[in-house]
Amino acid sequence: MEQNYPIKRIIDDTGMIVDASFEEQINEKLVKELYYNMQRIRTYDRKSINLQRQGRLGTYAPFEGQEAAQVGSALALQADDWVFPTYRDHGATLTFGKSMARTFLYWNGRVEGCIPPTGRNIFPPAVPIATQLPHAAGAAWAEKLKGTKNASIAYFGDGATSEGDFHEGLNFASVFKVPVVFFNQNNGYAISVPMEKQMNSATIAQKSVAYGIPGIRIDGNDCLAVYFETKKAFEHARNGHGPTLIEAVTWRKGAHTTADDPSKYRPDKQGENIVDPMVRMELFMKNYGYWDEKWIQEMTDKIIREVESAVEEMENFPAPNVEDVFDHVFAEMPAQLAEQKEAYLAHLERR
Amino acid sequence: MTQMKESNRENVKTSEMTMIQAINDGMRLLLEEDSRTIILGEDIGKNGGVFRATEGLQEQFGAHRVVDTPLSESGIIGTSIGLAVNGFKPIAEMQFLGFIYPAYEQIMTHVSRLRMRSMSRFTVPMVIRAPYGAGIRAPEIHSDSTESLFTHMPGIKVVCPSNPYDAKGLLIAAMEDPDPVLVLETMKNYRSKREEVPVGKYTVEIGKGKIVREGTDVTLIAWGAMISVAEKAAEQAQQHGISCEIIDLRTLYPIDRDIIAQSVQKTTRAVIIHEAHQTGGLGNDLVSIINDTAFLYLRAPIERVTGFDVPVPFFTLEEHYLPTPARVIEGIEKVVHF
Numbered sequence: 080m081e082q083n084y085p086i087k088r089i090i091d092d093t094g095m096i097v098d099a100s101f102e103e104q105i106n107e108k109l110v111k112e113l114y115y116n117m118q119r120i121r122t123y124d125r126k127s128i129n130l131q132r133q134g135r136l137g138t139y140a141p142f143e144g145q146e147a148a149q150v151g152s153a154l155a156l157q158a159d160d161w162v163f164p165t166y167r168d169h170g171a172t173l174t175f176g177k178s179m180a181r182t183f184l185y186w187n188g189r190v191e192g193c194i195p196p197t198g199r200n201i202f203p204p205a206v207p208i209a210t211q212l213p214h215a216a217g218a219a220w221a222e223k224l225k226g227t228k229n230a231s232i233a234y235f236g237d238g239a240t241s242e243g244d245f246h247e248g249l250n251f252a253s254v255f256k257v258p259v260v261f262f263n264q265n266n267g268y269a270i271s272v273p274m275e276k277q278m279n280s281a282t283i284a285q286k287s288v289a290y291g292i293p294g295i296r297i298d299g300n301d302c303l304a305v306y307f308e309t310k311k312a313f314e315h316a317r318n319g320h321g322p323t324l325i326e327a328v329t330w331r332k333g334a335h336t337t338a339d340d341p342s343k344y345r346p347d348k349q350g351e352n353i354v355d356p357m358v359r360m361e362l363f364m365k366n367y368g369y370w371d372e373k374w375i376q377e378m379t380d381k382i383i384r385e386v387e388s389a390v391e392e393m394e395n396f397p398a399p400n401v402e403d404v405f406d407h408v409f410a411e412m413p414a415q416l417a418e419q420k421e422a423y424l425a426h427l428e429r430r
Numbered sequence: 431m432t433q434m435k436e437s438n439r440e441n442v443k444t445s446e447m448t449m450i451q452a453i454n455d456g457m458r459l460l461l462e463e464d465s466r467t468i469i470l471g472e473d474i475g476k477n478g479g480v481f482r483a484t485e486g487l488q489e490q491f492g493a494h495r496v497v498d499t500p501l502s503e504s505g506i507i508g509t510s511i512g513l514a515v516n517g518f519k520p521i522a523e524m525q526f527l528g529f530i531y532p533a534y535e536q537i538m539t540h541v542s543r544l545r546m547r548s549m550s551r552f553t554v555p556m557v558i559r560a561p562y563g564a565g566i567r568a569p570e571i572h573s574d575s576t577e578s579l580f581t582h583m584p585g586i587k588v589v590c591p592s593n594p595y596d597a598k599g600l601l602i603a604a605m606e607d608p609d610p611v612l613v614l615e616t617m618k619n620y621r622s623k624r625e626e627v628p629v630g631k632y633t634v635e636i637g638k639g640k641i642v643r644e645g646t647d648v649t650l651i652a653w654g655a656m657i658s659v660a661e662k663a664a665e666q667a668q669q670h671g672i673s674c675e676i677i678d679l680r681t682l683y684p685i686d687r688d689i690i691a692q693s694v695q696k697t698t699r700a701v702i703i704h705e706a707h708q709t710g711g712l713g714n715d716l717v718s719i720i721n722d723t724a725f726l727y728l729r730a731p732i733e734r735v736t737g738f739d740v741p742v743p744f745f746t747l748e749e750h751y752l753p754t755p756a757r758v759i760e761g762i763e764k765v766v767h768f
Contacts, residue, residue, distance in 0.1 A: 161516070194551050202515075203547045207539055213505050214540070217512020224468075224494065224518070231512070243532065247505030254500055407546045408585050410553070410608035413637065413684030 081281040084296040086328055089303040092354040094362025101307040110369045112154065113302045114360050117146040119382045120170035121357065123179060126386050127186060131337045135394070136186045140167045144300075144332035147356035148264045150174050151305025152232065152327070155313055161200040161218040161231040163211040167264075168234040172201050179385065180392035189399060190407075209239040212248025212261065219252065219259035219316070230258035230316040232309075238269025240283055249324065253290040258316035260309060261324045264299055266331035271344035283326040292322050299327030300356040303363075329356075401427065444626035449619050452594035452627045453483050453559075456601040457521060459631050461491045467605070468513060469496045470506050471523030471559075480525055481561060481620055507533040507558065511540055514556040519605060527562035527614065528574040541610045542585030557604045561617045562590075563655050563705060564737075564752055567745040568617070574742055575654075575706040580612050581683040581715070587636055588682040590614040592657040594627045596680055599634030607636060614682075616654035639686035641693065645675035648699040648762055651690065651716055653679040656703045656753060663758035672766055682712055690716065691723035698729040699765040703753050708736040730768030733761035 091097045096105075124143050130136040142149065149170035156162065156175055164172050169182050176199045185192025185204070193203035200218070205211035215233035222229040239245050240263070252259050263283050267274060280286065287294025293315065297304045305327055312323035330353045334341050364370040405412065405420040412420070447455060460467045469484060475498035478485030488496035499506050503524060510520035524530045530537075537558070545553045564573035580588050589604060589611060591597040597615065604611035642657065643664055650660040657678050664674035675693050679685065694700050700720055702713040713734045720732055735753045743751050 161512075190547065190549055193548050200516075202552065203544070207535060210508065210536060210540060213508020213536070214512040214515075216505075217509030217514075218516040219512070220509060221513045221516035221518050244504055244508060244536075247500075247502045247508060250500050250502060251505045251509050403549065407549050409545070409587075410550075414687065415684055 080285045084282045084284040084294065084326070086296050086298050087304055087308060088298040088301050089307065090301055090359060090363045092359060094359055094364070094366045096367075101303070104307070105303065107369055109306075110364060111374065113150055113306060114357075114364065115378050116150040116154065116174045117302065117357050117360065118378065119385070120150065120173050121146055122382045122386050123173060123182070124170065126390065127183070128333075128337060130183075130390065131186075136183065137188050139186050139337045140335065141333040141337070142167050142170050142331070144330045144353075144356065145264055145266055146170060147302035147360070148299035148305055148327040148329045151302045152234075152262050152309045155306055155309035156232060157229070158198070159200070159227070159229045161202070161215065161222075161229070163202045163215040163218075163231060163233045164204050165211065165234055165236065166204045166206055167236070168204065171234060175199065175201060177201055179389035180396070183389055183393035184396060187393060189396070190403065191396070209235055209242035209244035209248070211235070212239070212244050213251060215259050215261075216248050216252040216255075216257055216322075219257040220255055223255070223257050228317045230260065230313055232260045232262050234262050234264065236269060237263065237265040237267070237274050237277055237283060238272065239263075240286060241277055249286075249290045249292070249322065252322040253292045256319070256321035258319075259322045260312045260316060261322060262309065263324065263326045264329050265326050266329050267350070268331060268335070268341075268345065270335045270339065271341075284324060287324040290322075290324070292324060294324040294326070296326045296328065299329030300353065300359060302356060302360055442628045442630065445629050446624045447594050447627045448621045448624050449591070449594045449597045449615070450481055450483055450621060452598040453601060453615065454485060454487070455627070455629070456598040457484065457487060458490070460521070460602065460605050461487060461495060463631070464519060466517060466519045467495070467521065468518050469521045469523065470499050470510060471497075472499060472501050472506075472525050474498060474523050479523065481617070483523070483559070503529060503531075503533040504536050507536040507541060510556050511536065511544070511554055514554045515544070515552050520556045521605070522556060522558045524558060524560040526572045526574075527560040527576060528571045530560055534579070537580070537586065538583055542583045545609065546585060553608060554610050555608050556610050557601070557613060558610070559601075559613045559615060561620070562614045563616045563618055564742050564748045565618045565655060567748070570744050573745075573748065575704070575737065577614055577682050577706060578710055578712045581712055585609070587611045587684065588614065589636055589680060590616070590653045590682055591634075591680060592616065592619055592654050592678055593623070594625050596634050596678075598627055599632050600636065600680065602631055603633040603636050606633065611636065614654065618655040619658070622658070634680065637681050637684045637686055639677050639679045639681065639689040641675060641689065642678045643674065643676040645673035645697065647673045647697055648675070648701060648765055649690075649693040649697045650674050650676045650701050650703060650758070650762075651679060652676065652703040653682065654705075656705055659753055659755055659758060660703055662755035663762060666755060666759055667762050672762060674762065685715065685719065687719050687723060690719050694720050694724040695727045698727050701733045701735060701758065701761040701765060703735045703758055705737045705752050707739050708734060709739050711736055730765040733765050735761045
């Protein structure tokens, strides 16, 4: 089965183009945009880990190693599309337009961190596994019924394919032929369980056969491959041909979360031979004359300033309001809840 | 669209309907008046639903609005979330409440919580309909009455009509509600009686119970199929000179505390009747409400006549599981002669 789903690559580990299919669409603007966004989310990610260690953020789920998969897919979206991320896809949502300060806030235990900017359809991250796949199918279904060209993307990991909602989401989407891209980041591990213990199938892409939809397997560390193949899947969706399952093979370099120690379950040196997606992009840029030291320096400085100012915004955000605990459960607060709220606020007053 | 209060029921055109016909009529109106209404469920389209709740609707409104879905409860609720958030108003049918559990995660974690998790940026105005309850000799697992699994969930309302008028009025109210509503429909009452139901649109307010029998000695609190059990018990009690007041709770969350408080303060005694299992059952919340609002009026401890803490038995034994008028009478006598 594996040979039926060869991993598609545009650039190899040395940064050389190995598939010229999209060559005429590769230009400086695109290459710089991809690299800039990868650098931006990596800086954010590393900053978050540091802040967590300093006690300035709560438990954090890092995504280092998956920058190409997240940036490449998110840049393939259009402004009115719907994004259904997991808790490890804030690299994708940041790229799609989620505020960085709000993203920090989410990891600092603030519900405000779930709110996307006006006009951006980004769902709060799915915390249970695979439940967002039917949501993505439903939102895409609505777009189809409205007759728009908008589509959904559902992000999920390798472990999610074992959940019932993976099947229910893909089945609904394929039966009703709705415009959704199921974007799997196969990063090797679901917390501690490796892919071979997660499933008996050699690939995730092959599961598409069961739904009669296209399934493609791409090198998730090749940002160009991710970008162009996701775009293709979106075109397929927007043209009324229904869902695609993409398996982006990547690697979670770090821990599951800052509360996890991968040395307990991952063999030493595992993944060491995987070329980092940013290194690969850098090699490519150098090979093809896109590398511009001055631009790199300016961009890096700009990102550091952005991240610092987002941290500042997060830390100066108005203190959480205890009334918010009660105020967003129903549009109109039921009497018993209003009573609980009132009694608790009175209790706080008395303290 | 004119809305009608219960008080002016007399002046409107009505038609005789069973509860299932009233529900069908309600859905037809909702499909007619709002193109965003979409009905999803198993066997609801071509087949018209296993109880015929959606009979004729696909024919009239098309397969894209009355949708035969895959056999996939989590998928039905999960995609309904996406539809609701993106501008549609889904009515999702669970074929039986006993089959809702695959969707429990979607309801608990997303349907009821999305408003809170997004500070009202994303809301899920959807209706979930589920036939529930024992007493119709259905195969096993089809007879659950697990309403308290849902009343325990913050962020979703739960209603449970006992008659055709309330069934249609609560369904329409549920669709007009900005938040998700679970409508529990007692299968036992689907065709048990006909009554005059307004042909147009009207609502029964969510969160309001109703006194269906006035009395002075004891308050019986029930809903769904247990209303007729309470009524039979009240008739028999009357023959022994005991006057029962019956509250049809109609909404199980948020509960109408005022109607309970007023009634129990007046009668000074209460018997709670539900077919759900006793432990963790809604009856315990009702005891708390009476404790909070009428404790000093009580002349006897509150009685609960409920299903037992056992799985609903296979149908040859289900009559032993369900509260009967005879068991309710015993409860009434216990509180009256305390």
